[in-house]
Amino acid sequence: MLLALDTATRTASLALYDGQQVRYEATWEAGRQHTVQLTPRLLTALEDLGLAPDDLRGVAVTSGPGSFTGLRVGLAVAKGLVMARAIPLVGIPTLDVVAAAQGRDQRPLVAVLQAGRGRICVATYRWRRGWQLREEPRLTTWEKLAAGLERPTLFCGEVDERGHSVLTERGELAVILTPAHRLRRAGFLAELAWERIRHGEADDPVTLVPLYLHPLD
Numbered sequence: 001m002l003l004a005l006d007t008a009t010r011t012a013s014l015a016l017y018d019g020q021q022v023r024y025e026a027t028w029e030a031g032r033q034h035t036v037q038l039t040p041r042l043l044t045a046l047e048d049l050g051l052a053p054d055d056l057r058g059v060a061v062t063s064g065p066g067s068f069t070g071l072r073v074g075l076a077v078a079k080g081l082v083m084a085r086a087i088p089l090v091g092i093p094t095l096d097v098v099a100a101a102q103g104r105d106q107r108p109l110v111a112v113l114q115a116g117r118g119r120i121c122v123a124t125y126r127w128r129r130g131w132q133l134r135e136e137p138r139l140t141t142w143e144k145l146a147a148g149l150e151r152p153t154l155f156c157g158e159v160d161e162r163g164h165s166v167l168t169e170r171g172e173l174a175v176i177l178t179p180a181h182r183l184r185r186a187g188f189l190a191e192l193a194w195e196r197i198r199h200g201e202a203d204d205p206v207t208l209v210p211l212y213l214h215p216l217d
Contacts, residue, residue, distance in 0.1 A: 001051060002058045002197070003042070003081070004190035007034045007074035008066025008094040009113060009158070011183070014038070016045055017190035019198075023049055025187045034073040042077070056087060058202075060193030063091035064211030065113060065121045065137050071210035079205045088202035090193035093211065095123040098157045099131040100188040101181060105154060108134070112157035115139055120163070121213055139213050142166040149173040156182045 001023070004015040012030035016023045024045045030037050046052060061078035064071050075091075082089040095111040102109055104127055113121040122145060124135035146166045155167060156177045167174035176182075196202070 001049075001055050002060060002190055002194055003056050003078075004060040004186040004193060005038070005042075005074045005078055006062045006094070006097065006184060006186045006189055007038060007070040008062040008064060009070055009184075010067070011158075012038065012070070013184065013186035013189070014042060014045060015186035015190045016049060016051070017187065017194060019194055022187040022190065025185065027183060027185055030070075032069060034070050038073060038077060053081065054085065056081060056085065058082075058088040058090065058193070058197050060090045060092060060189050062094040062097060062189060063208065064094055065115075065213050066094050066210070068210075068212065071212075075208065075210060079208070082205050088197050089205045089208065090196050090201070091203045091208045092189055092192050093123075093133075093137070094184070095121070095137055095157065096131075096133070096192060097186075097189045098182070098184040099123075099125045100192055101183075101185060102131060102154065102156055102177065107152050107154050107175070109154045109156065110145070112155065112159055112163070114158045114160060115213070120145070120158075137211070137213060146170050146174065157184065158182070 002017045006013040013027040015025040059078045061074045098111045109125040115121045123137040125131040126134045142163050
């Protein structure tokens with residue numbers, strides 16, 4: 001059983017995946033309570049399936065971008081589990097997870113995370129037998145992002161009220177996906193990580209570190 005943990009932002013998610021189906025998935029608003037909420041929810045998930053931590057055969061975790069505290073909590077739990085049991089660890093970029101939830105489309109796809117202080121973190125993808133990263137994650141604002149649109153573009157992830165307002169002004173150039181499609185879910189994290197493990201790939205729990213896009217205040 002593969003455990004997938006996503007605590008990169010105020011929205012947290014976890015899933016248990018057996019390679020054939022998502023056996024358990026929960027996504028919730030964690031705020032800044034990842035530390036106290038994650039482990040109890042994990043234990044509940046295992047108990048609901050009649051499993052124990054020793055039944056895990058791998059762990060996936062979002063590696064960033066994201067909040068400092070959230071990423072640290074997820075990585076700490078993931079590393080503790082894999083090092084104690086000598087099982088594979090796979091880190092997946094946060095924005096890859098929300099991009100993976102989208103269907104095939106020839107238009108560019110922009111995945112978004114809120115970065116605070118009026119900033120957003122974005123990465124651009126294009127479809128090539130799946131969504132492939134085209135532009136690395138970067139910090140920007142809704143205004144700058146919208147001003148740079150030259151062709152119809154899909155938007156997923158954390159599109160807030162300000163984002164809706166600014167993007168809507170660009171008309172057909174900005175296509176905002178529905179709330180359910182924009183939600184980042186650990187089931188997709190699990191699928192991405194499973195493919196890496198299936199091909200013999202894994203990360204070193206000692207050297208895997210979070211990706212941050214701006215300095216700690």
